[in-house]
Amino acid sequence: MDGMTKRGFGTRLTHLGRPPVRSHGFVNPPVHRGSTVLQPSVAARLETAKRRLERVMTYGTQGGPTHHALEDLVAEIEGGTHCTITGTGLAAVAVPLLAFLKAGDRCLMPDSAYGPTRSLAEGLMTGWGIETTFYDPTITAAGLEAIWTPNTRVLYLESPGSHTFEVQDVPALAAVARARSAVSMIDNTWGIHHFQPFAKGCDVSIQALTKYVGGHSDILLGSVTVNSAEHHALVRGAASAMGHYASPDDCWLALRGARTMAVRLKHQEAAALRVARWLQTRPEVARVLHPALPEDPGHAVWKRDFTGACSLFGVLFRPQYTEAQIFDVVDNLKLFGIGASWGGYESLALPTNAAVVRRVMPPLPGQAMRLHIGLEDVDDLIADLDQALARLHR
Numbered sequence: 001m002d003g004m005t006k007r008g009f010g011t012r013l014t015h016l017g018r019p020p021v022r023s024h025g026f027v028n029p030p031v032h033r034g035s036t037v038l039q040p041s042v043a044a045r046l047e048t049a050k051r052r053l054e055r056v057m058t059y060g061t062q063g064g065p066t067h068h069a070l071e072d073l074v075a076e077i078e079g080g081t082h083c084t085i086t087g088t089g090l091a092a093v094a095v096p097l098l099a100f101l102k103a104g105d106r107c108l109m110p111d112s113a114y115g116p117t118r119s120l121a122e123g124l125m126t127g128w129g130i131e132t133t134f135y136d137p138t139i140t141a142a143g144l145e146a147i148w149t150p151n152t153r154v155l156y157l158e159s160p161g162s163h164t165f166e167v168q169d170v171p172a173l174a175a176v177a178r179a180r181s182a183v184s185m186i187d188n189t190w191g192i193h194h195f196q197p198f199a200k201g202c203d204v205s206i207q208a209l210t211k212y213v214g215g216h217s218d219i220l221l222g223s224v225t226v227n228s229a230e231h232h233a234l235v236r237g238a239a240s241a242m243g244h245y246a247s248p249d250d251c252w253l254a255l256r257g258a259r260t261m262a263v264r265l266k267h268q269e270a271a272a273l274r275v276a277r278w279l280q281t282r283p284e285v286a287r288v289l290h291p292a293l294p295e296d297p298g299h300a301v302w303k304r305d306f307t308g309a310c311s312l313f314g315v316l317f318r319p320q321y322t323e324a325q326i327f328d329v330v331d332n333l334k335l336f337g338i339g340a341s342w343g344g345y346e347s348l349a350l351p352t353n354a355a356v357v358r359r360v361m362p363p364l365p366g367q368a369m370r371l372h373i374g375l376e377d378v379d380d381l382i383a384d385l386d387q388a389l390a391r392l393h394r
């Protein structure tokens with residue numbers, strides 16, 4: 001939509017991806033379901049197949065108007081030119097990795113990458129002859145240059161890191177990759193619109209739309225956004241070759257979720273910071289892992305590169321507590337669900353030590369817990385945490 005890039009986040013989320021002409025005047029675009037796309041002639045069918053990247057409808061797997069509406073919205077909020085929707089966030093990780101890497105190539109991945117991303121690199125990618133080296137996410141540009149090899153083709157980034165929330169110096173690291181004609185890709189799910197990946201030098205941005213865009217813990221979706229037609233052809237080609245597809249019903253739900261995302265994010269960011277600050281005052285807590293807190297080691301880089309935070313952060317307990325004690329705390333929370341997929345309207349808690357697999361970084365010096373703050377009243381959440389933490393003193 002003309003001039004939208006200059007508008008505020010809430011305005012863009014309200015107006016993008018709903019062209020009135022496709023909706024007969026109704027506010028929301030309809031769900032277009034379909035596999036076969038009928039063509040007026042055999043010649044027309046052959047012609048449309050050549051123009052798939054121009055969104056000429058050829059077959060359901062190439063996506064239809066509901067996918068395109070969501071792709072347009074996501075590309076715009078990420079600041080890129082083209083977006084491909086995938087069936088899950090993890091598929092959005094796998095598609096660009098496999099689009100840009102081949103046997104003999106090397107990928108550099110932060111040690112704090114989302115677990116299944118690490119598993120993909122250590123499993124299937126290794127089997128296909130693609131090497132992955134894990135690096136400390138807080139590595140400097142000079143450090144990255146020191147471990148660079150001529151076959152390094154992809155620099156993978158995720159900032160902040162899963163479970164441990166280290167902030168990466170993305171502009172400096174992406175510049176190293178660009179200078180070597182390699183591709184940099186970032187899992188930008190935590191940063192969402194608070195981090196503009198292309199303005200910071202990345203080539204590919206990955207989102208698990210399952211999280212805040214869906215917003216209601218009832219869909220799985222991902223997106224791969226790029227900033228050039230050339231990269232789009234590669235990503236779309238890989239997704240298509242592997243048969244990736246997302247349900248248009250889920251795309252429709254994601255569009256619906258996106259309409260309220262600005263308000264939810266703002267509320268959840270403030271609520272999470274209040275809970276985080278309260279946790280900092282607790283004697284059981286060694287450190288709160290949240291880059292928006294001035295005491296966090298990643299705060300300066302976060303402040304420089306992000307315009308805000310989401311509502312997911314970590315809590316590191318003092319070393320005297322056992323895993324069983326932390327399980328007991330989490331089991332006794334009344335308002336926090338015990339579950340993995342964050343970004344919904346409901347708060348979640350999860351003990352995370354077992355999930356923190358690290359190859360190059362030291363293990364955590366105590367038990368940890370990840371919190372996702374939802375839309376409940378903050379005072380109620382704090383009271384709930386208070387009664388559960390009291391169990392550590394029994």
Ligand SMILES: Cc1ncc(COP(=O)(O)O)c(C=O)c1O
Nearest residue numbers: 088089090114189208210220221
């Ligand atoms: C940082 C990050 N990236 C990607 C994903 C994968 O998303 P999905 O659950 O949609 O596969 C997750 C899921 O938790 C995540 O936390």
